[in-house]
Amino acid sequence: MKLTDYPEVNKLLAELCAKVRSKRYAADVRNEVLAHLNDAVSERTRSGLTERDAVLSAVADFGSPSDIGRDLNRVRNRLAELPLIWGLLLLIFITLNHYTFFGGHIGQMVEPKAFTITFVLALIGALLARRQMAWRSAARSLIVPARALSRRERVRAWFFFELFSRNIEGLSVGLGVVATIGTAVHAYFEPNTVGVWVATAWMGCFYGLVFGVLLGRMHAMSLRHIRQANGAGFLGRRASRMLSALIQGLAPILVIQALIGLISHVEVHAHEAILQGLMMIGYGFILSAIFVGLLPVESEQDLAVSGPSVVLSRLRHSALLYRATPLLAAISVTIILLVVWR
């Protein structure tokens, strides 16, 4: 008789799996628990119990299925298992953001080829994010109060100082910076329209720096520069780590993008350029706030994030920023959708 023919076993599995929100994870847990029960029953039957008694004993000794299921669900939840979706959504968001601010009509600006490249890179980024499963914990917390860091550590937490670290992260960030400066210089001397100018700078910024920094940050995590987020929260540790990497990569990118926009427009329409620059800086912070808002918070200290988000951590006592995050996110998305559909 198979174990799953026993109603007690089925009840245990159903109760346990009901608490695990991710279906894929629940299936894995179910198989593991079933394997465990098989082992437990085999041992008990060897020691002389009948199969039925062995099953009852194994089920009783397993513990509370709902408690165990709840604990397992805390370790891994469904949202945390979707880095692919997160990565794609984020990059679609950035792409739309860019075209909305620097372009006129979305259909005019977006070429299928450009989108294809973006999506392929998005896919690579998201697949890289899957590597988070192999990330290792290390000696320092990713989410730490800024005051807990020494002055040197605070300085180091800013991504561009990684240039000085002689490792792959420093190299990738360095390449990203070189690529950006190179394309920006090229754009400056390119006697072409402002649109091409900005687009060139943007491409350098986007492909060079975003991926340079992102890869660098991910690598830094694997190098244990940074430890996992403390405590599984809304998104779980792994997703938090991925998002934190994105925050740390994106915040400076958006500021640089804003500056490039500012420089590129200044000769033509100074007031528009300043406005766009300010909007981009604002967007950088809003975007950071959105992702900070998604980080798990178990204590007030968790509001502090290392890296460029140290700026935000200074505001960690400002509950307004934190509570306003969903609102900011909703407003941002609404603005983008309105502009895109107009």
Next chain:
Amino acid sequence: MHRSPIHSTTMDQIDKQLLKGSMATILLSVLSRKEMYGYEIIKAVEKETDGGFQPKEGTIYPILHELESEGAISARWYGGVGARERKYYRITAAGRKLLERKRNDWLNFRTVVDRFLSRSCLKEEPA
């Protein structure tokens, strides 16, 4: 000796908390010797602690999965020829370091508590 219900409950909670706090260290320690699957780990823990640690069998899984998500252990499904498939856990390099740190933390903690308790006992002894 009479034990009030409150006293008894508190003791149970302490035991549970102690068990919970130490379980990750014990699991890492057991896995530092060889790759094992869930039920095998439970039996190893029971054997090595002479039955001192007998947690409900299922309670080790959330801890194992948490250690896995932290990268302290890795897991793979494996079934030999004619054998059932089981999920095997193996300690990683990060796990070994974590174990070392937990071991040191525990030793430090034990030293402090021992020192404290031995002084308390000395004070209680009649002159």
